[in-house]
Amino acid sequence: MEEILAVEHLSKSFTIHNLGKQIEVLRDINIAVKEGEFIGITGKSGSGKLTVLKCVYRTYAPQEGGIWYNSKEFGLINLMKASDRQVIYLRKHEIGYVSQFLNVMPRTTAWGLIKQAVLEMGHEENYAKREAEKMLKHFELDSGLWDSYPVTFSGGEKLRLNIAMAMVKHPRLLLLDEPTASLDFASKLKVKELIEQLIKEGTTMMGIFHDLEFMANLCNRRYEMSDGKLVYIIPKNLQ
Template sequence: MTRLQINNLFKQFVLHNKGDIIVEGFDNISFEVKEKEFISLEGPSGSGKSSVLKCIYGTYKTTDGKILYFKKDGSVTDIAAASESEILNLRKHEIGYVSQFLKILPRITAHEFVAEPLVEKGDFKQSALIRAAELLEYFGIKEKLFNLSPLTFSGGEQQRVNIAHGIIAPKNLLLLDEPTSALDSENSEKVLNKLTEIKNSGTSIIGIFHNKKIMQKISDKIYNLEDNAYAVSNQK
């Protein structure tokens, strides 16, 4: 089953503080993501990888093209033409996003932050906290840090907390912007194992990775933004 279909996506940015100069973000992007499929986006810095993810998430408005999202009930939403309320509804129920950087209020503890998506989904807080503790421990976050703000953590610890928050209650489509950029090989492997686990349970994933070996290991397909074509297709 197709989860997402992108057709001839085009994005321009207008730099208002530079005399309304127009900068091309990307052009003619077309690819498809199926259920239980992992697609990675490849290209040099500035090719528009993160911008494509932000267009799918509705953070950026596209200049042209379609972003068709297919729900399990058979309905289809063109994110490129969707209203703000439709996009918010997709974010709440259908599409998750994990950025490179942790965004959290200072008063929220790591334990509460990771449990939050389960509570929002309707789980009891106590059971959500138990699951959050298990995931934090899996990612090597010490129990003594659970009740501290993640803003006090190291960069690698923050990224692991951010990933735990993003995958604890996986939606049907997950967007990942360099989730392993600050991680060592051991913790990167743990992240890949969890991503494979949630993919096999039904989540479609689109990711960006700075490490090509990691990208090749986790991906079913790799889409190159410069060539506007699949660079490799792993028959997994």
């Protein structure tokens, strides 16, 4: 399998201007991810797990290092130096991101959000409608909510919608920020089913988790964020 993502010597600091302090969050992060792999990242709150994902998604601009992504459209590209237009294209067509929080246009319905995600990939209207309906049913969102605005949804319903919007695109690379954080057990199983389906389809994933039980038998490799670095956790059966 070829590498789809290589993070090399990544460092990231944040400046707290009112205190005149600079906090180093990531120190010389290195990780290579092969196509179809699922990489799990654990660690204490505030350890920098999310910062790694946001650097890959280009929400944050790192100070040092390179983030090399093997794009279907652009070939090997350094995400740190990619143009805004390239980043927008990759987010629409190749790289998905599931956040714990829903940040969407306030006057767009749940149905419309998922359908738009499919249309962005270049599919036809009827196909987008069918895929949106399948995804809404899979996550058991009440049909009475389909034409409602997500601002009225509960936290768990918003998270399920967020996951649905990302997974319906079947991205080449999917970044997951605590995808089961506020879900009940039945909803977690629905997420797990779709993750397993995407794995079979060849989607590469990198996710951060606190729910270690959920990660069991899903991740190919697990890392722990400690003191600003990623530390590989050797599986118990290999220790």
